[in-house]
Amino acid sequence: MPTNFDTAFLDTMPANVAVQFFDRVATSPDSEAFRFPRGEAWESVTWKQVGEKVEALAAGLIALGVQPEQRVGIASGTRYEWILADLAVMCAAGATTTVYPSTNAEDTVYILADSESHVVFAEDDEQLKKLTDHRAELPHVSKVVTFDGATDGDWIISLDDLAQLGAAKLAEQPDVVRTTSDAISPDQLATLIYTSGTTGRPKGVRLRHKSWVFEGEAIRVQNILDETDLQFLWLPMAHSFGKVLLSAQLACGFASAVDGRVDKIVDNCAAVKPTFMGAAPRIFEKAYGRIQTMQAAEGGAKEKIFHKAFEVGLKVEQLKREGKSVPLPLKVQHGLFDKLVFSKVRERFGGRVRFFISGAAALNREIAEWFNAAGIVILEGYGMTENSAGGTVNHPDENRIGTVGRALPGAEVKIGEGDEVLLRGPHVMEGYHNLPEETHKALDADGWLHTGDKGSLDADGFLTITGRIKELFKTSGGKYIAPPAIESKFKAICPYASQFMVFGSEKNYVVALVTLDPDAMVGWAAENGMEGQSYTELVRSDAVKTMVAGYVDELNTKLNRWETIKKWELLDHDLTVESGELTPSMKVKRNVVEGNHKAVIDSMYA
Missing domain, CATH: 3.40.50.980 (Rossmann fold)
Structure with a gap:
């Protein structure tokens, strides 16, 4: 190791x-x-x-x-x-x-x-x-x-x-x-x-x-x-x-x-047959959602086999992580499911992928474990433009899902005041162009880059990121909420989700704005007698609202009482780079979304 x-x-x-x-x-x-x-x-x-x-x-x-x-x-x-x-x-x-x-x-x-x-x-x-x-x-x-x-x-x-x-x-x-x-x-x-x-x-x-x-x-x-x-x-x-x-x-x-x-990403992977690829979590969320909805559409015995395969795959991976041996009957079952199910999942990405590298935003742990069970390793890393992108990354031989790995060889990471993640090494920027005051705020006298991210280090030096310090908010009841953790949970539960954005700073309960994946909704519409309807018509329908409500209820069972989503609204469009609501690396510009939909958010507190 x-x-x-x-x-x-x-x-x-x-x-x-x-x-x-x-x-x-x-x-x-x-x-x-x-x-x-x-x-x-x-x-x-x-x-x-x-x-x-x-x-x-x-x-x-x-x-x-x-x-x-x-x-x-x-x-x-x-x-x-x-x-x-x-x-x-x-x-x-x-x-x-x-x-x-x-x-x-x-x-x-x-x-x-x-x-x-x-x-x-x-x-x-x-x-x-x-x-x-x-x-x-x-x-x-x-x-x-x-x-x-x-x-x-x-x-x-x-x-x-x-x-x-x-x-x-x-x-x-x-x-x-x-x-x-x-x-x-x-x-x-x-x-x-x-x-x-x-x-x-x-x-x-x-x-x-x-x-x-x-x-x-x-x-x-x-x-x-x-x-x-x-x-x-x-x-x-x-x-x-x-x-x-x-x-x-x-x-x-x-x-x-x-x-x-x-x-063209998935089609290109099938044609090119790469051994690795870097991607933002949104790509894995979309692929996961697509595979889930395809299986649900097939239904019957195939769907049962699919779910049983992942039950076995997740169990095997858990035993391996705990350093325990896999019992022979489970090993045999796993081998069978690998041929029947997992190999087909791998084939979608060309069949040769040794690992993916995920960065630019937080990856949901359940989605990472799901891919891992199928034999597709996702190595999560962490960094920002200010340190040339790579600060920490997991290694194929020592991949701790839920963490973003250890500091790159020759670089350092530590936790500063207020649990802020600090980075130091040859990868750290010279500063901001023509902005000496901003540079002074970001880089301290000892060369540490103040990232603005909240995190923790375990005894072996693996870093876990909780979220942007600016994005964490406190409810009027004094409880801290980390939106990314809740948002990624919803995407792991709902295969039709595109974005799920949580708000509630200084309010007495938490609300959410929801957007659905237009591609996934085409399939949903076909299966639910609503083929040919536009995205806007679909999200305004009672049938879709009932479907989303079911997933929100399921999410709430996995949250602390003060984190639960009391009200939510479906937007009539998905977020895009063109609308200015997503960065080109597919990160949500939270304050832009909040500003654009302030009236909708306020109405949930009216």
Whole structure:
């Protein structure tokens, strides 16, 4: 069982991400690096091919005058070209500034202006429009490079145009990119990520080269991943979770299949057959709900076998966790159910998954145990943009469900005043861009990052997160409520749930806003004689309200008396990134939801 990993790697890490990348190209030139969809098929490239492309693009950026630490924006969804652009920026000694494609024009312009980005990669015409409509507000942007959009031969050029500029530069100065890369210091700015701030303007988090290199190396030394693995990468690359998986790839050398279309995740897993994937809990909740509702629809003997299988699977896993042996009859039963039931669950994700990594929000324990029983391990980790995404993570050989694992090798975690989780190590940010006061609040004199999360450490150093300190509230009766714990319980009980949001600060009872999963409700409607009705019509129907009431009643049996949900309301729409109620990593912006639906919440206390 892993306990303490050797931290000698801290003294031998590559100096920067560019060197780390070129080292990987030299070590694995003919191995597959990436695959990505082209029409219906998947195209594959080797590390050598990626190296040549990145070098040409980096030389193009140098030809455009990009200076060390100068910001270069990327406004695009997750795709192979995003990764090429990001690597090129870092190999040219620039600093990638990330913009989600769903960010509105006003915030996009704010981020690019505040960061003083000189060049911007824009995915398509939709992203280009945000820039062309506000060109006067972007005085620093000298050039825009588009992946798929229309060029104008002047301000806006294509990715191929940039590569040609680079080829000409390399013909003049063959070593220009390598010389530039070698000169980057570990403390140099690599990335400026604007947190999607649940309040006010987004804040730019300054992350150094050494932080990303450390994240990758700290994963490599744990021997979790190697060159034989295949990742499916769909997470937003504008988010630190997506970026940290790229760092791990450079350090470990596995290949990644890249496609950012969220609606294609399960289909892509079946086609690509990955060995691992990072995801937000919402993906596991949706998959769990879908499998549950499909079984319920089949009914009869199949449904009975399904439930019996999980009863046995959960029992076996519990015995293993307690260090007890599994009795032979149970072992035989488990083997049978593995063939009949669990293998089919695994097959939905391609059949080769060794583990998933869950982050960005809290994962419900029952859902984690359910997947575990099916032979799909979910390793929960914890971190934030301010510490380059990875602070702690569970290990396949020592996975404590319900915790977010131990600190990464070479990093530290401790519990501070008010049970606040504090992190320290090479992964911690330099500070917030142009916000010295905010930096001072987040980083103390000893280098500890104050996360704003409440948590506890067990005797073996495994961290458990209770919730955001700001999200915990007290009822008028003086009882503390941790909304995420209640909310994730409901999602484990109700397979039709999308979001469940709990409120009740300074009130005498707790209420909830509920949204249902539109995809799951299509199936429910078909089974309940309401086929063809819109989502809004369904949630307004008495039949759906009765169904949800049953699940809320079941939830209340699992809660303390003061936590029980006294009243609840179904919203007539699900929360989306576009509505501004979810972050691109699928976290609920609680205060936005509360503000948008204040009248509904207030009416439950009237």
